Amino acid sequence: MFKMKIATWNVNSLKVRLHQLLGWLDANRPDVLCLQELKLEDKAFPEAEIRAAGYYAAFSGQKTYNGVAILASSPPEDVTYGIPGFTDEQKRLIAATIKGMRIVCSYFPNGQTPGSDKFAYKLAWLDALTRWLKVGALPMYPNLVLAGDFNIAPEAVDVHPEWKGEILVSPSERAAFRVLVACGLTDSFRLFEQPEYSYSWWDYRMGAFRRNFGLRIDHILVSQSLQDACRACVVDKAPRKLERPSDHAPVILELSYPPELSKIRELHV
DNA sequence: ATGGCGCATGGAATGCGA
Numbered sequence: 001m002f003k004m005k006i007a008t009w010n011v012n013s014l015k016v017r018l019h020q021l022l023g024w025l026d027a028n029r030p031d032v033l034c035l036q037e038l039k040l041e042d043k044a045f046p047e048a049e050i051r052a053a054g055y056y057a058a059f060s061g062q063k064t065y066n067g068v069a070i071l072a073s074s075p076p077e078d079v080t081y082g083i084p085g086f087t088d089e090q091k092r093l094i095a096a097t098i099k100g101m102r103i104v105c106s107y108f109p110n111g112q113t114p115g116s117d118k119f120a121y122k123l124a125w126l127d128a129l130t131r132w133l134k135v136g137a138l139p140m141y142p143n144l145v146l147a148g149d150f151n152i153a154p155e156a157v158d159v160h161p162e163w164k165g166e167i168l169v170s171p172s173e174r175a176a177f178r179v180l181v182a183c184g185l186t187d188s189f190r191l192f193e194q195p196e197y198s199y200s201w202w203d204y205r206m207g208a209f210r211r212n213f214g215l216r217i218d219h220i221l222v223s224q225s226l227q228d229a230c231r232a233c234v235v236d237k238a239p240r241k242l243e244r245p246s247d248h249a250p251v252i253l254e255l256s257y258p259p260e261l262s263k264i265r266e267l268h269v
Numbered sequence: 270a271t272g273g274c275g276c277a278t279g280g281a282a283t284g285c286g287a
Contacts, residue, residue, distance in 0.1 A: 012275080012276070012286085013275090013276055013277080015276095016275090016276070037276095037286085039276070039277070063277085063278090064276090064277050064278070064284095064285090065277085065285080065286090109281085110285085110286060110287060111287090112286085112287090114287085140274075149287095151286095151287070154276080163271090164271065166273060168287060169286065184276080201287070203273095203286095203287070204274035204275055204286095205271080205272065205273045205274045205275090205276075206272075206273060206274090208274095215287080217287080222279090239282095244275085247275080247286085247287080
């Protein structure tokens with residue numbers, strides 16, 4: 001059986017979090033790590049440090065905002081940038097093939113507040129993503145993992161009872177999430193029993209982490225062919241406890257599957 | 270009062286995140 005560990009982490013500035021990232025890679029040794037909110041240009045990407053840690057990287061960054069990367073223990077292949085057919089100056093999506101798995105690393109728009117222009121952009125972005133997965137990516141790559149910061153808490157159980165905001169939990173965002181999942185994906189976290197009040201993001205303010213006042217907005221979705229290969233999915237709260245943490249915690253998915261599974265793609269291409 | 274925080278830019282105060 002092949003084993004694979006795939007993780008996602010919104011680092012909220014790769015520059016600030018680089019040392020935490022390197023420590024986390026060393027401690028956890030994932031095969032794949034999807035990163036969001038790099039907040040730096042490609043020329044500032046710390047490729048040498050990451051290579052020294054034993055990882056290859058595909059990345060798509062920009063100044064100040066957004067930016068995504070896929071780190072992997074073997075070189076990412078067939079790297080694509082953005083959602084095909086959706087013109088977007090914001091660097092929010094990168095995809096690559098690693099060990100026969102199509103990895104899609106995404107930083108979904110925040111949306112600010114329902115009714116705003118940014119909210120409309122969020123829904124348009126989600127629509128474009130869903131369309132592309134349905135007619136493009138999933139037919140081409142049956143073994144697909146969609147990981148990242150979705151900026152959507154799919155169900156009430158994913159939200160601390162005291163959360164009063166509309167954003168991240170509104171009906172239209174959740175409906176868009178359901179449509180996305182319905183194109184053939186599964187929320188791997190919910191394949192397993194989880195601790196009560198499991199979240200992946202906690203506001204920096206109000207002592208939110210200490211009070212576990214959070215939301216689960218970082219997800220790892222898998223295509224149907226990978227469902228039975230999932231062995232565990234957990235939130236790793238350890239980095240959130242460090243000095244100067246990201247406000248997000250990593251999510252880790254472990255897979256175990258027969259070697260034939262990774263050859264499915266060859267049959268389809 | 271989801272505001273308090275943290276990051277980026279730029280060199281103070283503001284925009285943004287979620």
